[in-house]
Amino acid sequence: MNVYADNAATTAVSQAALDAMLPCFQDIAGNPSSLHSPGQRAAEKLEEAREIFARRLHASPREITFTSGGSEADNQALRSAAALGARKGKKHIVSTKFEHHAILHTLTALEREGYEVTLLDIPPDGVVTAQQVKDAIREDTCLVTVMFANNEIGTIQPIAEIGAVCREAGVLFHTDAVQAAGHLPIDVEEMKIDLLSLSAHKFHGPKGVGVLYVRRGIPLVNLIYGGAQERGKRAGTENIPGIVGAAAAFDEACANMEKNAAYLTPLRDKLIAGLTAIPHSILNGDAQRRLPGNVNACFEGIEGESLLLLLDAKGIAASSGSACTSGSLDPSHVLLALGRPHEVAHGSLRLSLSEYNKPEEIDYILEVLPGIVQYLRDMSPVWDELEQGQRPHII
């Protein structure tokens, strides 16, 4: 049996998205910047897509900018808010230790340019609090950026509460909603979100398309200079097939959100129960306040990459926060921020489901996984020491 359980990495394009995209490769092939009819047909498609995102996010179309993906949207959001802050002499940014690297590495670059960054600690349940944000905001804070849901452990952050804190303090609030968009309700008005990034390929849209929502009145700075596309804020001929597919996928995901969550949550909980029934394993992140399709657990005494390879050999595609999968010596910064020791973080497994997964696939994972964990433990000198009592069990 083949099971794709890595939907937090990327998803397959939905039929609705593909159907919407196909005409845009040949029939509707004009450049939206062209005056002629083929160009204007493409421009119409572009604006229809913009309206879909605006409607679903409770924004207005002019607040929607298309980018090449979530990372570009994150970069542009942070650089725009930082530039605006600098103009007012405010160069302090608040974020968290478990953001995506698109945020963390942009913040590192801003630090080199003279900004000061405070990264909030992650509580053991993987959910930061609005109080933490409130306590970190200073007179010179220009931006708070907290992800909507974590990409590794799936925990959902109290975005509306953080938005309220920021609005009251007069600080811009950005959220990286790449994992949340299409899976959790988002209302930028109600949640007091000033900037938001999302990526189409996380909800069955195509790769290479992102959206940056920016509240009216907040000026964007360019990352890419050139033509006047996207009101001059993002040069380059628009990726019409991608944008149209993204909008179709988002529309579909939002329309089916409740149904999908109701389907996925019991499957997720079944997986969590099965994984944590393996001795010396632990769930990463709060069991309830997490994305409907996210499961992330650590198994003591084994290393994640070998676990992934053996699962792959059984047809199961998953992911891990082990160092070996990243090419560095350190395991996932998310698991470390959560307080997992290095040796435990190396043995992590993320299974991320979508509504395309079938219940029998969950049974298959649970049938195969315990044996693989045991096989690797039997081979592991660390497990040997744990079992001999020469090394204390941590989990």
Next chain:
Amino acid sequence: MALYSDKVMDHFQNPRNVGKMDDADGIGEVGNARCGDIMRMYIKVDPESQTITDVKFNTFGCGSAIATSSMATELIKGKPISQALQLSNKAVVEALDGLPAYKLHCSVLAEEAVKAAVKDYYDKNGIAYGPELQSCDGDCESCGVEH
């Protein structure tokens, strides 16, 4: 997965000489759980001929760590110690039809595990050896080996 050669996948999925050896003459352990790799190698030595008659390993680590351990045991089994000590990480990599660049350190660990096991055997039997047997101390930061 195209990440690894067929040989690596074979040694990872069907590791040779895996397991504990209760009556080992020498045990070498290198690496560090913090860094995500630990190899423990057990050798049985014939005192007359100074030949490695049996070898086993236990490894905590990624696919290539397990594969390099397995290959290293194959390459030294039945060989005189003097020959086992000549085993280079490069030979392990070549025998596996290559490793991705960022996985080369696994092959270094395999070479060092063999040396550590021989060193342990020498220590236990009062056999003198040179500085070439000073191996991995488990501190990845201080290792200084380019890998």
